[in-house]
Every structure is written in C-alpha cells, then in structure tokens.
Amino acid sequence: MERAGHQNLSEEDLMKALRRRGIIDDVMKEVRFVEEVSGRGAASTSKPSTHFVDKDPTELRKTNIDPTRRYLYLQVLGGKAFLEYLQEPQNLPGQPCSTLTLYLHFRNQRFRSKPVPCSCEPDLQEGFLLEIHKDILGEGSKMADATTMLSICDPVHMVLIKTDSSSDTTLVSSYFLDWRSVLSSPKGSTALALELLGVSTESRVSVGILNVKLELFPGLSRTLTEEIVQTQQTLERQKTSEKERLFLVYAKQWWREFLQIRPSNNTKLVKIFAQDENGVNRPVCSYVRKLRAGRLLDTPRQAARFVSLLGYERAPVVGGGGKQEQWCTLLAFLCRNKGDCEDHANLLCSLLLGFGLDAYVCVGTKSKAVPHTWVMTIGINGTVVFWESLTAHRYIFKPVNPDDPPLVQQPKPAYPYKTIGCIFNHQSFYANCQPSDAVELCVFDFGNESRWKAMSEEAIKSVCAPGSTASVCDFPPLWAPIIDCAATSNEIEQELRYLLAEHRKDLDLSTVWDDNLSYLLSPALFAYEMERISGVSSGNEEFQDAIRKVVPDGHTFKAFPIHFLHRNSRRAFATCLRSPFCEEIVCCRGDHVRIAVRVRTFSYAESACAVWIMFACIYRSVL
Template identity: 70%
Template sequence: MTLPPEKASELKQIIHNHLTRMDIHGKIRDVLAETVRQELGTGHRPLSEEDFLRALQHRGIVDEVMRDLHFSQDIPATEASLSLKPATHFVDNEMTQLKKTNIDPARRCLYLQVLGGKAFLEHLQEPEPLPGQVCSTFTLYLNFRNQRFRSKPVPCACDPDLLEGFLLEVHKDSLGDGSRMVDATNMLSISDPVHMVLIKTDTSSETTLVSSYFLDWRSVLSAPNGKTSMAIELLGVGSECKVPVGVLNVKLELYPPLTETLTPDVIMTQQSLERQRTAEKERLFLVYAKQWWREFLEIRPSNQTKLVKIFAQDENGVNRPVCSYVRSLRAGRLLDTPRQAARFVSLLGMERAPVVGGGAKQEQWCSLLAFLCRNKGDCEDHATLLCSLLLGFGLDAYVCVGTKAKATPHAWVMTLGTDGSVTFWESLTAHRYLHRPIDPDAPPLAPSPSPQLCVFDLRDGSRWKAMSEEALRSVCAPGSTTSLPPLPALCASHLDPAATANQLELELRHLVAEHRKDLGLATVWDEQLSYLLSAALAAYELERCAGVSCGNEEFQDAVRRAVPDGHTFKGFPIHFTHRNARRAFATSLRSPFCDEIACCRGDHVRLAVRVRVFEYPESACAVWIMFACKYRLVL
C-alpha cells in the first residue's frame, strides 16, 4: 500500500514527535554506550548496524515504541474533493494537551475535548466492573460538517470516564475557500453545530439512544487565549426529552489561535439574529401549512380520513417538516446500486420508540445521525434513509405514509420511472413491488382507499395537491434554518468480516458439540463439506441484495459429489443481523429442520457448519449460517 506524499510526511512528523516525547535519543545513547563497553572492551570486531539494532530490540525499546504508538480514525465515505478532506481522529494516551503534529497548519481546526461525565444518576448504583467483565458501556458519537467521530466505549457509571479528544476542521464550503484559513468573522457565519449522540450498549449488545445534543461551538471565538470550557447538560429523548440524563464537561480550543477575537456581544447578537430568522421562516411555513391543509380538506369529504403528514417530532421532541428528513444522500464508494442500498437499510434493526407505561405507539422520526449510531429505529427512520439514498442514486423517490393490516401506521418508499412505472420499496425487508393499478370504476369495486386504485401521476393537479416548492425550500433546504440538523455521511464498516465469521463458526461448533454431548452423541466434523456450504451462503446474499439467483447449480453438484451413495444430506440455512453465537444457535434450534441436523443419529454421521458475514456501511452486517449433516441410513 502506498501513502500519498502529504500523508507520508504527516505520519513521519507524528512518529518523530512521539519518539521525542519518549526521549528515544537518550535511550539510544545509553544503549550505544553500554554496547560499546561490552563489545569493544573485549577486543571484538567493530560494531555493525545489525549489532546495534539487535541491542535495541534486546532491551525492548523497539517494542515499547510500537506499543505506545496508536492511531484510530473514523472517516466518512465522502467523495474526493480538493476543497474538503476527511478529518482524521488521532487518539492519544495523553489527554492533557493538543498534539500539534496532528493538524494541517494551513487549515483552522477546533479541538473538542470531553473531560468526563457527571451526574448520570440512572447509573448511580452501577457496580465497578471487574477486570475482563462484560458490562454496559457509553459511546459518544460526533458529526460536524461531514466529519464523523466515535469515542472509545467506557463502562456506564454515575460519573463515566469519558475522556476523548476530537479534531474538527473548520472551513467554508464555497468553491476555492476550502483550503483557506478561515478568520473569526467567517467562522461566526458558520452556524452548523456539533451534533453529539450518546449511545448505551448493554451486555447483550443492544443499543439505546441516551441523548442527542447540538453544541453551538462559537463561544470559543471570544475566548482571549482561544480556549474555553463548559458543562453540557444532556437531556433524554422521546417522552423524556425534558429530563436531564447527565452532564459532560467539554473544553474547546482553536488552532492556530485567533489573532483577533470577537466580543461575546457580537457572538450573542449573531446567534440571536439566526434564531429570529429561523423562527420567522418556521412561523411563515406553519401559516402556509395551515392554509394548505384547510384547502385540502375542502376538496372532497374523503380527504377528512386520509393520513397526511406535514410535521413529525424528532428524538428531542422538536416538530419538523417531514420533508426535512429526506435529502439526497450519496454513499461514495460504500454502496454501488439502489438495491444494495435497500439491502443495507433493511439490515438496520427495527424498534419502535419506547413508551413509558404502555399505551399507543409513540411516533418519533429520528435525526439520521441518531438512527445510524443506534443502528436501529422505526419504519419512518428506515424509509427516510432509503429514500435519501435512492435520491442520491438519481431516482425519483418519495416517502409514502399509510397503514398496514389492522390500521397499523407504516411508511415505505416509492420510485417513479421515466416510463411511468411505479415501484414500492419496503425498507424493512428490501422487497420491491411493482404497482399494478386497476380502474376504480370497473367491477368489482375495490375497497377505498387502496394503493391499487391510486394514480401516481403527481403532476396531475386534479388528483394531487402539491405544496409550494418555495415554501418547502425555505425550511427544508440544507442551511435554510439553524434548527435543521446537518446530514452526516455514511461511514465504512470497522468489522473484519472474515475474522468475525471465523470466530462465530468456532463458537457455533462448540455449541453444537456440547448440545450433542448432552444427548450422548459424538460429533465428527467434515471440513470439506463445511467449506462447500460457502457457495450457497454467497448465493443467498446475492439474491437478497440484487434479486438475482445464481450459483445454486454448482453448489448442488458439489454436494452430490461430496455425499457418497446410500448417504443422506440435510442442510438448514438461516439469516441474522447480529453476531451473537448463542442467540443464533438458540433461534436456529427452534426450527425442526435444524433440530434434526443437530441431533442427527445414524451410521457414519458427519456434521458441517459454515458462517459468512457480509459487511455494509455503519458496521451493519448480514450473517448467514448453514448447518448441515450427511449420514447413512440404517434400516
């Protein structure tokens, strides 16, 4: 692998500073002096470079350098651009000061340090985890102007040990301004907040959205030394959006420091003007939306019962126009086709917003960052993400709201083809359905309303009442209001699919062997048969992803060759979106087909299991498992 020249020089500078901090030169001088005394003092030949390196390795100095030098990064999949490069997050063991070697001196950076959490009272009685013990953890996620970061997970506690540093690049988006050093005035006009999302992961790997917070970082512009500290009160989400969950101590630092700072009054005035402008736009849109709704209801009596969504609450209880949840989103090189995008979205978990005390469903349309960080959400979250990705792929895509069986509210995606075709996409399963309209006046009459009766010619004003594009742009276009959360880019998976599959397979083999041992049965594995199962699993994922079935003929032929005459082959494939071997095995055993394989009795019984893990963005994954056996029937 070849590094670009600028990255190579940056890496050299980092290593140089790390070696200086370790006083590596002093250690080398000591080793040199000792080696010279030992070797030359005995009359041996002159020391060579190999002798010197061997002495360094013998004393553990090389190992010490490599052990202490760590890098971690979370790079969004943005497309290459001269004016915008992804920020890199360097994690350093010492959190007391900013490492200047990590910074491009030609660009302005904001160093955001999290110096610990306080008063997370829900975890007041949380016991101290023992070394090696699995416990619930907090992970902090950040998004700032297309730069995403993730902290190291820390044990949940009343005062969680969240100590992390994030290096954020501050730049203007205008063409040609990306590489210039922004001054205080230009930074004051950058109203994009730092979106901070706190996620709790329990011992079974289930995630919970704890808080979603938008930090206005611009108070640092008035700090005399370019540094300021603050305590951020995090609030809950959903029905608990007014309840504090804890406090994060945060320190902000600009580098290079500003030569001329702004006064606090100037910053407060700018923020006040932005809030007033946003409030006025939202007020005017609300007035327009009310007028549009009155006109819609007057068109025909049946409109009174139609499900129409104009506003939806996000995780913080803020009412936002539904159009603001959908924006064209390009996945860079992480996704290649619209159907692959649908497969990715379907792998994210489905979970309705929790309701304290039961009752009706709580509707909650999460911001995209909160949805991606939690890796699960409601059907509306899936639909808005899929629609955004399909728009990025150049399709004419829309989110539809309606009801399923038993009048259950639901959301899905629709695309309109240039040939007039209409396709519905179920974002929870990646299934696609071609719309086949029927004549509403033809007998027998179908129940109304029904999608089959709909005519999806959205340009027909006699059938569809459109909203003003200008009104929608005023509150939904990127940058139109300061209350609109920035859209994050997708991040590549941090999983190693081969290593993950191998580990899962080893755990499943152990579970199968233990299960058979309890039944008094021996377990003999057939390695070749296990390997042959890979072809079938790859074909299953390809069919789910692209809708194309191929490769089964070769798999069936290989199995016929691997199973001798007079023997029987049984196979059971199953699909998961998690990586917990015990859960997967327990679920599989509920099927009588898998139970027959795991408890197989007969002559010359040979068992096989194969796992394939297919990675997708945001560490979503499709886990395919096949259990199989071959044996000779005994009459």
Template identity: 60%
Template sequence: MALAPEKLTELKQIIHNHLSQRDVQSRIRETVSEFVREEQPGRLGPVREDDFIQRLRQRGVIDDIMRQLQFDDGRGAPKAATHGLYADEKLTVPAVNKANVDPTRRYLYMQVLGGKAFLDHLQEPEPLPGQSPTTFTLHIHFRGQRLRSRPVPVACEPAINEGFLLELHKEAAGEAARMADTTTMLSISDPIHLVLVRTNGSGETTLVSSHFYEWRPVLASNNVRATTTVELLGTCSENKVPVGILEIQVELFPKTQQVLGEDVVRTQVNLEKGRQAEKERLFLVYAKQWWKEYLQIRPSHQDRLVKIFAQDENATNRPVCSFVKPLRAGRLLDTPRQAARFVNLIEHERVQAVGGGETREQWTTMHAFLCRSKGGCEDHALLLCSLLLGFGLEAYVCVGTKSKSSVHTWVMTISSDGLVTFWESLTGHRYIHNPIDPDEAPMGKQHQPKHPYRTIGCVFNHQNFYANCQPSNAVEVCEFELEDQARWKAMSQDAVLSVCGPGAVPHWPAFPSLCVSRLDAALVSNDLEQQLRVLVTSHRQDIDLSTAWDDQLSYLLTPALSAYEMERVTGVAAGNEEFQDSIRRAVPDGHTFKGYPIQFSHRNARRAFAACLRSPVCEEILNCRGDHVRLAVRVRVFTYPESVCATWVMFACKFKSVL
C-alpha cells in the same frame, strides 16, 4: 524522497511543538554546557555541528526524540489504535490514532473531560461471567465530519476522556484551502451534534441523548479556549429529563489574534434564531391555509394520513420534508438495490411509551439513527429514500397504512416512463404498482396486488409534498401522476424549500455521510464459526452425543451462502447447480444430507445458536444420530456501511441412517 513544502512545514511545526512541550530543550542545554566545558576548554571559535550532534546521539537524546515522535521507518507494520473501536471488532485496516493536521487550516479541538450525574446508572449491575460490560459511546458530527469515542463502562461518572479535532472549513468554492478567519467562523452556524449511545453486553443499543452543542462562544474567550458543562437530556417522552452532564473544553488551533466580544457572539446567535423562527412561522401559516383548502375538497380528507410535521428524538416539530436529503454513498454502495439491502439489515424497533401500551411515533435524526443502528419504519424509509435520491432516482416517502390498518411508511420511485415501484425498507422487497380500475368487474385472486399496503395519504421528498385527494385512498386504485391536480394536491415548492432547502434553517441537523465498515468479513466469519462449533459440541455433549466435524463439507457450503445473499440484493439466485453437484459428490452412497441456512443482522453467537435451536429442522440436524455422522457449519458475514452486516449461517450433516 523529498517532502513537499507543505509537509515539511507541518513536520517542522510538529517537532517544534514537541520540543516545547517536553523537557527536551533543558537536556539539549545541559549537553551543550557539558560539551563546551569538557572538550572545548578555552576555545573561542564556534562549536562544530557534527561534533555536537554526535554527542547528542551518544547521550541518547536523539533516539529518545525519535522514539517519542513515533516516526515510522517503513520496516514495521503500523500499530492499531483503540480509539473509537469495540474490543471485539475485527478491523479491515489498522486504525491510526493521529490526525493529519494542515498548518494552513483552522481547527476546533473539542475535549471531553469526563461525565457525571448519570444517576440512572448509579447501581449498574455487574456483567455475567463471559459477558461484555455495558458501555457508553459518544458520537460526534460536525460539518460532514464523524468521530466517536472509545466505549467506556457505564457508570454514574463515566470516564469519557476524549479529544476530537474538527476542521472549520469554508463552504464557498475555491476557498477550501484558505484558513477561516474570525468573521468566517462567526458565520458558521452548524452546531456540533453529540449522540450518546448505550450498548449492553449482548450488543443491544439504546439512544441515551441527542444534543446540539453551540461552540461559537469560544470566539469570545481568552486564549480562544473555553470550558463548559453540557447537560444532556433524554429522548422522546423523556426529552425534558436530564440524564447526565459532560464537561467539555473547546479550543481553536491555530489561535486567532482577534477575540470577539461576548455581546457580538450572542447577537449573531440570537439573530440566526430569530430568522429561523420567522421562517418556521411563515411556513406554519402557509401549511394551515393549505390544509384548510385540502379539507374543502372533500370532508373525508380529515381522516387521511397527511403528515406535514413530525417530531424528532428531542420532541422538536419539523416539516417532514426536512428529514429527507439526497445522500450519496460514495463507493460504499454500488446500486440502489444494494442500498435497499443495507437499509433492511438495520434493526427495526418501535419506540415504546413509558408504562407500555401503544408504540409512540418518533422520527429520529439521521445521525442518531446511524449511530444507534436501530429505528422505526419511518427512519428506515427516510434513509432509503435519501439513498435512492442520491442515486438519481425520483423517490418519495409514502405515508399510509398496511394490513390491519396499522400506520406505515415506505418508499416509492417513479421511472421516466411512469412505472411506479414500491420499496419496503424493512425487508428490501420491491413491488411494481399496477393500478386497478374500480369501475371494472372484480378481479380474481391471481390479479390481486402482492404488496401489503392498504391506504396512502401523502408522498414527499426533500423538495415536494403531495396529498392524496382522489376519491379513494386505497393504494390499489391510486394513480401516481403527481402533477395531476385533480388527484394530488401539491404544496408550493418555494414554501417547502424556504424551510427545507440547503442552508434555509441551519440549526436543523445536517445529514452525515456514511462511514466505511470497520469489520474484516473474513476474520469475523471465522471467529463466529469457531464459537458456533464450541456451542454445538457442548450441546451434543449434554445429550450424550459425540461430535465429528467435516471441514470439507463445511467449506462446500460457502457458495450457497454467497448465492443467498446475492439473491437478497439482486433478486436473482445464481450458482445453485454447482452447489448441488458438489454436495452430491461429497455425500457417499447410502448417506443422507441435511442442511439448514438462516440469516441474522448481528454477530452474537449465543443469540444465533438459540434462534437456530427454535427451528425443528435445525434441531434435527444438531441432534442427529446414526452411523458415520459428520456435522458441518459455515458462517459468511457480508459487511455494509456503518458496520451493518448480513450474517449467514448454515448447519449441515451427513449420516448413514440406522434402520
């Protein structure tokens, strides 16, 4: 099969680089000298190419070259690479440790040469027997490209030695295939977002650092290559405390003929920072005036939760509208309700203040939130709102309180006919809002709102910001006609877009795209099921009980688990009749069947088993005594983007009771 011209050019470039970098040319020269000396003595004519290639083949030079280049002849399966993969992950598709390089495009090769001075991990304890070690993983985001390093053991000097190939592409339409020149690269103001995540032996993740690396000084370096040390700082209240140092080398491929002066690059960066600071200053002046006008409407507005600014993990103040952006999931999510299910499976955790006490509010940048796969209710609501906006819905983030007057955020959508729906990002539940007229007689309990929300102060998305100025901020009496100035005070959309619009403030973090799950659902489900069987058998041995498994009964539990997950996504249960009929046929007369389903958002067998034992129903199944006791367990893992998963486990038993 003939290669396309661009592929042929790429292949020639790869072979040329290989011959230049390895000691291949010297071997070829030695073979030429030997061939002429031995078989062509005194001959003045040219050497025949076929004879020379035959000699190279006999000496094994050609075979060595082909083996080192690792060409795939189509007869063998590709080997899986370990780059960016956890050791216990079951892959859907074998990963490839090579990047497709287009010789007509410009690339930035960033190499992490190692870490040092991670003093908090100087005395890292050894993992317990059978427990995975605590690891560091470095995540990269640059202009829509997401990469990550291999997990390395946590240490004072972690061995993070990785290379990341990042494409420097143009954003203008019609110019994507043209190589970026020096002027274009100087105007690319997007920093490289470095996120360092710590994962302990049980799978718990911690955000260690979130750093934005300015790469453009490489344009002023000799050979277009620069080596720098990056000091990583902590997050939240520790954002001024260094946590470690990374040594980074960046290089352009192919190299540019023009090398800029350091003053040119420095002037460009300072000019952009000045423009950004001026935009932020003007918006702050406008926000102060807008807030003053809002307080003049009613003095009690001072106590309402109207949140205009929020701090990210680096303690940077940003308008809340900048945390939201329409996010399209491609083919990874099919419906808004599936998006809600995906968000609710991400673990919820509040940021604790140092020394205990009340939790601190922290709005994490989207890339850091996805890398850690854990965050507060604000992070969940921002992601869900962004996904719903990507699906074309009119969605807003709501800031208010729920029961017990605790501060909370959730999502609201308004349909084209005015129907208001609340989406709880932490549970995936949806509530239809039916406002109550406060002047009417009190309603019965059956008409009380089912949602948990108590008050609401403001709603916002990537373009609009509205503050509640109705006489009461109770959710059940609020009308959500946002264009009604008597009920909602709006910020100027132009003012919001001046700092939150596309490209308005380029140094603020860009939104990443979602990554496909790296997990093979069938392999992960089978592996976890086998681990649970071992744990159950060991548990019953400790209480002097034997264990007999019924594989057929285990298989019959599968439809139930599938129906449970479908109900969580769509709100509709299906297939329950067929499941019940199959169980009746599998359980003989005079026998009893008991089952216990439970769902987790992790894949740790010991954590899941410990949680099951805390349930009296499940404990009764696992400790079942009687005649002809047969146990069953079925695990079904449903995968979502970012390797988020819903893990359903069902234990069951059938037995003949002893009277």
C-alpha cells in the same frame, strides 16, 4: 523591561500559563504540521486539508493537518450526575459491562469516543479535532477568520449511546452544541458544562452533565466581543423562528384547503410534521436529503440491502397506549444502529435520491390498519416500484381499474400495503385526495391536482433546504465498515461448533465433523446474500453438483440455512434450535453421521452486517 515584566507575574498567572502550555502540548502530541514541498519551478499552491482517520475511528492515531487551516479542538473532560447509573453493578475484570460512547458530527466529519463503563461520573476523556472551513469553491484553502466563523451556524451534533452487555444499544441523549462562544474568549478557549437531556418522552429530563473545553487552533489574532456573538445567534434564532412561523401558517391554510376538497380526507394519514428524538416538531421533508455513499454502496439495491440490515425497533414508550412517535435524526439512527420504520424509509429514500432516482417516502398503513412508511420510486416510463426498507423487498405496482367489467382479471397485489395518505421527499410533498386511499386504486399522477394536492416547493425549501434555517443540519457521511468478515465468520463458526458439540454431548451423541462438506456450503451462503441484493438466484446448479459428489449412495443430505443481523453466536444457536428443521440436523441420529456448519459474514457501511449460517448433515438412510 522584559525582566521587570516577568517579575510582576503572580503565582496564579504562572499556573494559568502552565496550564495553557500543557493543553497546547497535549494537542501537539496528536497534531503534526506538514509542509508542502513544491517542485522546482512549480508555483506554490495551497495544500488541501489532509485529515486522516485510521480504520478504527475510535482512535485518531494519524492526523495530518494543514497549518493554513483553522481547527476547533473539542476536549471532553468527563461527565457527572448521570444518576440513572448510580446503582450500576460493578463488573469483574474481563466481564462484559454496559458502556457509554459519545459520537460527534460536524460539517461532514464524524468521530466517536472510546466506550467507557456506565457510571454516575463516566470517564469520558477524549479530544476531537474538528476542521472549520468554507464550502464555497475557491475559498476552501483559506484560513477562516473570526468573522467567517461567526457566520458558520452548523452546530456540533453530539449523540450519547449506551451499549449493554449483550451489545444492545440505547439512545441516551442527542445534543446540538453551538461552539461559537469560543470566538469571544480572550484566552482562545472556553469551558462549558453541557446539560444532556433525554429523548422522546424524556426530552425534558436531565440525563447528566458533560464537561467540555473548546479551543481554536491556531488561536485567533483578534477575537470578537461576546455581544457580537450573542447578537448573531439571536438574529439567527429570530430568522429561523420567523421562517418556521410562516411555514406553519402556510401549512394550516394548505390543510384547510385539503379538507375542503373532500371531508373524508380528514381520516387519511397526511403527515406534515414529525417529532425528532428531542421532541422538536419538524417538517417531514427535512428528514430526507440527497445522500451519496461514495464507494461504500454501488447500486440502489445494495443500498436497500444495507438499510434493511439496520435493526428494527419501535420507539420506546413508558406505559400503554398507542405508538410513541420518534423520527430520529440521521446521526442518532446510525449511531444507535437501529430505529423505527420511518427512520429506515427516510434513509433509503435519501440514498435512492443520491443514486439519481425519483424517490419518495410513502405514509400509509399495512394490514389491520397498522401505520407504516415505505419508499416509492417512479421511472421515466411511469413504472412505480415500492421498496420495503425493513426487508429490501421490491414490488412492482400494478393498479386495479375499478371501472373494468367483472370478467376482466385484475392483478393481485403482492405488496403488503393497504392505504396511502401522502408521499414526500426533500423538495416535494403530495397528499392523496382521490376518493379512496386504497393503494391498489391509486393513480400516481402527481401533476393531476384532482388526485394529489401538492405543497409549494418554495415553502418546503424555505425551512427544509440545507442552510435554510439554523436548525437544519447537513447529513453525516456514512462510515466504512470496520468488521473483518473472514475473521468474524471464523470466530462465529468455531463458537457454533463448540455449542453444537456440547448440545449433542448432552444428548449422549458423538460429533464427527466433515470439514470438506463445511467448505462446500460457502457458495450457497454467498448466493443467498447476492439474491437478497439483486433479487436473482444464481450458482445453485454448481452447489447441487458439488453436494451430489460428496454424498455417498444410500446416504441422505440435509441442510438448514438461516440469516441474522447480529454476531452473537449463543443467541443465534438458541434461535436455530427453535426450528424443528435445524433441531433435526443438530440432533441427527443414525449410521455414519457427519455434521457440518458454515458461517459467512457480509459487512456493509456503518458496520451493518448479514450473518448467514448453514447447518448440514450426511447420514446413512435406514429403511
């Protein structure tokens, strides 16, 4: 019977079987099963998932998986019709070129592809092994069956980033993939052609096609019908739409009541909804979540320093006019490694909430009525502190009492904020209904309904809590830094030495390096970074003592420290030369001139880095 069955196989069937066999072999190259060996007399327990990714997340060199767990193998098979890169210039070997990188987030797991050159048909060829599991305690070690997976509505969030030859990044596309169509595939795998759309004003314009293949591993013993999967997806969409509709009805009624309190409330910046990178209107509370950084960040102030090191760039807009609104999802913000002030404030507020603080995002204006967002925390004793997410500066708020007599000295605000319209976090929203929205006159008593109008926490929870709707996803975990700070510091320092020597050579000046002086500059650079984190200056006395010992009598010491968020030495040197203080050191003329330069790189989560550079010189003073 078996022999006869094999004889009936057509050539096409045989080719399909071989293709399936090849795919499985490819997976097995990246996957190895490990069996748990129980101790003698010990009860056998379920082995937890042990999915390790090497320090460089671009390569999954070591992947141990538990054979009792279910995985989704997502294979990217290349792109096509990326017409924007049709005329992309061909770079010579060894020259930097613009690249595309694909980032993925699925159920607390993050991956990224190797960067490939930009082209009309980018060669994105990657395989990602995504673990599917239940989060409920006690079910984590069970293999998810088809019915269980059908109820998991978490999409695979895919973000495509372009990096140009100068390391500048651009968000190309943000796509949410519903992977559950593979549950109805009788072959255990399905191929999809995903049309990626642009972002912001181009959210309806096609960027290109990405070919992917989905496969469950191990395969399902019983698949679901396509009708069942589609019915589940339809019901989820209907449920989400109904919740969003009810929240919109509530928000409209709430807004009418807010305007009835005082007609001038119409001019206050009360932001209830904001557009994400795909042009989708979402409640602002959904952009904030309690976010724990594990061991990557140790204090709230270190978290503020980390957020400030992410680049600031306003959302791009084609043509003139006002500011283009774009509140990015957290994954898009982190992958792009830069964003607008709203992105920074949302991330900082989420991290401060994770550290247990009572934190809120504030929406208001700075000087000249420029819209701005920042973060506020309220202590147990009622102390209000403003956190500027773009700089990590903290300002203790001291209100001005307009009823005080004129002779009473009022505190002068140190913060740059002028007005405040509303504040919010992941579960609260308050609009300022005080007579004036000036920050200095605000009383932050949220329990007083005559000062702040609150939204229903239940209404916010219905559309913003994790799992409340199919459109609300969990936040991705932060990635550990992969930058070798010592090697990076040394590389930048050597490049700056070369650039400085060449610059002096063009001025017919010789360069004598003082390596000892260069080393002595390190404590100062470390102190500068620690001061940015803690706000406290330390170690200055020891640094000055050391410098005094190496500066001979009759000589002058000059130094110029500067701070960068990038690691491009040429850009840094060009910026330094624009400062007359630095140019005075670099172009120093005189007797016994000795030059020193020191670089110190500090790396944080997401490989955000602070690069401190100090140029210094010692020369004999001539009267």
